[in-house]
Amino acid sequence: MKKLIAVALVIVMCLSLMPAAFAADDVIKVGVVNNPPSESGYREANVNDFINVFTKENGYDASFFYSIKNDEQLSAARQFITDGVDYLLISAAETTGWDAVLKDAQEAGIGVFLFDRMIDCDPALFEAAVVSDMAKEGETAVGWLLDQKLDTYNVIHIQGAMGSDAQLGRTGALDEQFASGKMTKVVQQTATWDEAEAKKIVESVINSGDAFNVIYAENDGMAKGAVAALDEAGITHGVDKDVIVMGFDCNKWALRELQAGNWNYDGQCSPFQAQVISDMIHVLEAGGTIEGLNESKQVISVEKGFDARTITEEDILTYGLGEDVTVG
Amino acid sequence: MNKNKRGGLSRYSQLLVPLIAILVLVIFNLIRDPSFFSVGLTANNNGDPVLQGNLISILNGASELVILSMGMTLVTAACGGQDISVGALAAIAGSVFVKVLKSGGSISPLLVLGGFLMCCAVAMVFGAFNGSLVAFFNIQPMIATLILFTCGRSIAYWINGGATPTVASPIINAIGSFIPGVPIPTPILIVLLMGGLFALLFRFTTLGLYIQSVGINQSAARLNGINAVGIKLLSFVILGVCCAVAGMIGVSRLGLINHETLLINIEMDAILAVAIGGNNLGGGKFKMIGSVLGAYAIQALTITLYAMKVPSTDVKAYKAVVIVLLVVMGSPVVKEAADRVTKRIRAARRSGTEKEAA
Numbered sequence: 001m002k003k004l005i006a007v008a009l010v011i012v013m014c015l016s017l018m019p020a021a022f023a024a025d026d027v028i029k030v031g032v033v034n035n036p037p038s039e040s041g042y043r044e045a046n047v048n049d050f051i052n053v054f055t056k057e058n059g060y061d062a063s064f065f066y067s068i069k070n071d072e073q074l075s076a077a078r079q080f081i082t083d084g085v086d087y088l089l090i091s092a093a094e095t096t097g098w099d100a101v102l103k104d105a106q107e108a109g110i111g112v113f114l115f116d117r118m119i120d121c122d123p124a125l126f127e128a129a130v131v132s133d134m135a136k137e138g139e140t141a142v143g144w145l146l147d148q149k150l151d152t153y154n155v156i157h158i159q160g161a162m163g164s165d166a167q168l169g170r171t172g173a174l175d176e177q178f179a180s181g182k183m184t185k186v187v188q189q190t191a192t193w194d195e196a197e198a199k200k201i202v203e204s205v206i207n208s209g210d211a212f213n214v215i216y217a218e219n220d221g222m223a224k225g226a227v228a229a230l231d232e233a234g235i236t237h238g239v240d241k242d243v244i245v246m247g248f249d250c251n252k253w254a255l256r257e258l259q260a261g262n263w264n265y266d267g268q269c270s271p272f273q274a275q276v277i278s279d280m281i282h283v284l285e286a287g288g289t290i291e292g293l294n295e296s297k298q299v300i301s302v303e304k305g306f307d308a309r310t311i312t313e314e315d316i317l318t319y320g321l322g323e324d325v326t327v328g
Numbered sequence: 329m330n331k332n333k334r335g336g337l338s339r340y341s342q343l344l345v346p347l348i349a350i351l352v353l354v355i356f357n358l359i360r361d362p363s364f365f366s367v368g369l370t371a372n373n374n375g376d377p378v379l380q381g382n383l384i385s386i387l388n389g390a391s392e393l394v395i396l397s398m399g400m401t402l403v404t405a406a407c408g409g410q411d412i413s414v415g416a417l418a419a420i421a422g423s424v425f426v427k428v429l430k431s432g433g434s435i436s437p438l439l440v441l442g443g444f445l446m447c448c449a450v451a452m453v454f455g456a457f458n459g460s461l462v463a464f465f466n467i468q469p470m471i472a473t474l475i476l477f478t479c480g481r482s483i484a485y486w487i488n489g490g491a492t493p494t495v496a497s498p499i500i501n502a503i504g505s506f507i508p509g510v511p512i513p514t515p516i517l518i519v520l521l522m523g524g525l526f527a528l529l530f531r532f533t534t535l536g537l538y539i540q541s542v543g544i545n546q547s548a549a550r551l552n553g554i555n556a557v558g559i560k561l562l563s564f565v566i567l568g569v570c571c572a573v574a575g576m577i578g579v580s581r582l583g584l585i586n587h588e589t590l591l592i593n594i595e596m597d598a599i600l601a602v603a604i605g606g607n608n609l610g611g612g613k614f615k616m617i618g619s620v621l622g623a624y625a626i627q628a629l630t631i632t633l634y635a636m637k638v639p640s641t642d643v644k645a646y647k648a649v650v651i652v653l654l655v656v657m658g659s660p661v662v663k664e665a666a667d668r669v670t671k672r673i674r675a676a677r678r679s680g681t682e683k684e685a686a
Contacts, residue, residue: 190643192592196591224582224584232373232506234371
C-alpha cells in the first residue's frame, strides 16, 4: 500500500513538473492583450509589429487577444495567467482596474510589460512600460518648424478630436509657441480627425483673406484636406513653396507626398514597440536585470519626424503605415 | 380671394423657420464682416478658373448633407421615423466605390461609372435591408437602422482591408472638386441634378402623394389600394441611392476613404435638417425643399463659426444654442402662439376697419 502511494506520488510529481520541463525548453510563452487593429492605421501597424516579432522563429509561443473593452481585456489577461504564460504584454483600453490582475500575475511569477498605453498602478507590478511620450512628438515637430528659420510664422492649426491623447500631445508644443509670441495663431480649430472638415476650415481662412504660411495638421488625413483647399485656391505648398504643410502618423501615401515635395514634414508616434520588449525579455531570460530604468519604469519610444528634403525610399518602406500608393 | 391667398401662404409657412435661420445668419455675417459673402474668380493649382468665397464654401460643403436630407425626408414621411445609419451606409458605399476603382489598372471614365453603379447597387441592397425590417417587421426605424449604424463602419473597414486607401485621378478630382473649365464646384452641380430628379419624380409620378398617405394613415392608404409596405421599402431604397451619391462625393473630394471619419455624425445633421425644414418627424406631409434649406442653414452656421474663429472647444456649445433656438421656434407650441397673435392682430385690424366704415 505504501509502495502504491509512493508510486502515485511520484507520478503526480512528474506530471506537475511536466509543464515546467517544457517551459525549460527554448520556447517563451507570451500573452499579448491589445486593442483591435480596426481601431486605426496606427493600431494596425502596432498589432502587425507584435505578430512579426513574437514568432516561432524568434523562439516565442505567442497568443493574442484584441478588444477595446477593458473588462474583456481583463478576463483575457486572467485566462493568460491561468494558461501559465511566461510574459504578459498589455496595451490597456483603460488606465484603471488592472491592479488585481497584475498582482495575480506577479504571484504567479509572470513578467508583465506594458506597451503603448500606461496603466495607473504601482510600478513594482510590471517590469517596464514601453510608451510614447505624446508631448515629445509635438516638440519634435515644432522643433523642426523652428529650424526652418522663417521670418514669420503664421500658422493654421487643425486639431484632432479634442481631449484625445494624440491631440493633447500634438497641440501642447505649438500652444507654447503661440503663447511666447514666436508664432502667430491664424486659426486654431478642431476638425475631429475629419479630412473634409479640415478642408472647410482652411477654406474659411482663405476666404477671410488672412495671411498664413504654415499648416500644422494633427494627422495625415486632415493635412490632405487642408492641401485640397490650397489646391482649389491656387496656393502653392511644399518644399520651397508658399505654404509649409505638416502632418502626423506617417501613412505611406503621406510619405509619398513628402517624397514628391508637396508636403514638408510628417511626424510619427511610433507604433513599433515589440522589438524593444523582446530585447528586454531576452535580458531577463538570461538572468539579467533591465538597466537604465527610472522610478516610473517608462521606456520612451523614439519618435520619428521626416523632412521632405531628406526622406528616402527606405524610410517610406520601413516606417510608412498602411498600403502604398498605386499609381492609377 | 383673401382666403385663397392665406391658404397659399400657409402652404409655405413651414419654410419660415429655415428661411428665418438663413436670413439671420446672412444679416449677422453682413454686419460682422461685409465681405463675408463676396465671391471671386481665381485660378486653382491646375490653372483652371474656379469660384471662391464663403458662399461657395457653404453651398459646396453642404452637398452631401443636402442629398442625404432629401432621402431622409422621404423615409421620415413614409415611416414616421428616421434612418440613423446613413453615415455608415455612405462609408460602405464610398469603400465599394474605391474598391472598384482600385480593381482596374488605370482609372477610366467607364471604371468610374462602374464603381458608381456598383456602390449604388450595394447601398440599395443595404437600404432594402433597413426598409424590410421597418416595412415587413414593423420595427421602429431608429431601432432597425441601429443595426447598420453599429456595424456599418466595420463593414467599410472590412471592404477597405483595414487601410485608408487613396485614389488619385483627374476624373475623381473632377467629381469631388472642379471639372476643368467649369468654375462651379461639381458637388453643387450634383445636388442640382439630384434635386431636379426628385422634382421630376414628384411631378410625373404619384410617389409623393403615396408617401404622404402612407405616413398619415397606413391602414387607410392600404384600403385605398396603396401598397404601404412597398412604399416604405421604396423610400429606404431611394435613401440608399442618396447615401451612395453622398459617399461618392465624400470620397472624391480628397481621393481618400477613411471609414472612421467619412461623413461622421452626418445622420444627426440630416435628421436635424428635416426637423428645421418644418417636416413632421412623425411622418405624413412633407416638403423636401424645407429639408434642403435646413441643411444649408446648418452648413452656414458651421462656416460662420469657423469664420468667427470660435475656439475649438466651444464650437459645439455655440451650435447647440442656435439649434435649440431653431427647434423651439419651429415647435407646435410656439407656432400656435404665433397663430393666436396673428389672429388677434387681424381681428383687431378688422374691427378697426369696420369702425372706420361705420
